[in-house]
Amino acid sequence: MADLKTAFNAGCLNCGLQKICFPTGLVRNDITRLDSIVERKTPFRKGDHVFRTGQAFHSLFAVRAGVIKIYALSDSGEEQILGFYLPGDVIGLDALTHKMHVYNAIALDTTSVCAIPFDQLEVLSLQIPALNHQMFCLMSKGVNEGRLHSEILSKRNADQRVAHFIWSIAQRFMNRGYAYTEFRLGVLHRDVAAFLGLTPETVSRILAKSAQDDLVHWKRKEVKIVDVERLRALAGERNVSAEVTDCRVKSG
């Protein structure tokens, strides 16, 4: 039982996501201190909400396993999706200004998260400069994320948006050391549409074309990138990568 608990509740020090997630750039001792305030929650099941619009903000959440979707509901009740979050990603940063959550976060799969109480994190952060720096980096990353998404929505056509989406997910798997040309992705096509400002019909047509052209095959939840180079070209990254994994300061 003790062993099982250890495996399941592996602390930050044993966590495979150390290089991606919060502890990036921290020394062993600091990680231990961070670890002491982290609450490992029991996993969410598909469809469970991690938080909802209007709820008071208390904690940031780091994804350990699964996928979380962040979305808003318009007056007319339609979903506007703002992002998908994979293991190692941190969500909730946006809630700080409002002291409450402005968006909904829902698990798309069985998903486990670490909750980091913000008031404790803030105190600890003041004591550990590297952690404070890491906080700034995480938030800066969040700013970039929104900017990049705005760029995609305002200047790219439907094919390019879908290509960019698939390629950006692939890159994130790559950065985590997973297979990235063939992977399982529990995201509905309609969710992709709602994220990219398109309709499900359009996404469906584009994926049909992609399969026919042997660019990408995405059937059920299995994604297989056939022609990486053509996908990259179509996705059209600017010079800046979609994801930054490391912004450590060299410390003396």
Next chain:
Amino acid sequence: MADLKTAFNAGCLNCGLQKICFPTGLVRNDITRLDSIVERKTPFRKGDHVFRTGQAFHSLFAVRAGVIKIYALSDSGEEQILGFYLPGDVIGLDALTHKMHVYNAIALDTTSVCAIPFDQLEVLSLQIPALNHQMFCLMSKGVNEGRLHSEILSKRNADQRVAHFIWSIAQRFMNRGYAYTEFRLGVLHRDVAAFLGLTPETVSRILAKSAQDDLVHWKRKEVKIVDVERLRALAGERNVSAEVTDCRVKSG
């Protein structure tokens, strides 16, 4: 001369933007310490760049007067505009993750800024909890800004986008205590288009219609909102305001 210098280089304590800008939530003594690291730059003239893509990141910039536009250039050379920044706004937060600027910042008017060297700010921030909190709030605000813009781009039609743009600028003037139903705005219509993912022609047609319908008159650089309520309705704010000005912590 001393007097002139004082007036021009008014420190944070005398600055009218205290309630909007960086010092929000700081006590007098802390503001003085912040003030000591702030560099007041000689004003930029219209068309001058505050920073460019690829430049090393050293400082955040707080706008004192004027307008700054943040933009990227696509491979094909067209401008993608990510935001317009008014007095009291802070720019550069996004550059932290990359240790360099990813976007271009250009003055649209005679514009003066305060530069805040980030390494010094980081040190000071660790010593002044309220300042550190303010940093988090600013960055959180930046995250929300990008999210909101994504929402606008993905779900609103051309009329709604233009209405939203005008209303959000008006709100920002309102928050700063300026007149907000009638103001001068040195932003070209083509820039509005590039910000909203539209063409100049479309923006022009929409503004012509708005004038005819007595909704908004925008000629030359003069904006006059005729029917505030209809504009708000068309802009269609969600429950969340486009701008948060204060996220102070109550301190004991």
Next chain:
DNA sequence: GATTGAAGTTGACTCTGATCAATTTTATTA
């Protein structure tokens, strides 16, 4: 394994906003 509802696909048609082009207005510089 059968039932039922959700998700995905495909086709026909429509419409919003882009494109192209010509002209007018405004801004900048000599």
Next chain:
DNA sequence: TAATAAAATTGATCAGAGTCAACTTCAATC
């Protein structure tokens, strides 16, 4: 003030993606 360039306007045309509808496939539950 004239000359020139940049921005804005207006009209005609076009196309990419949305809408609507019918149908198929898939997934959850009993």
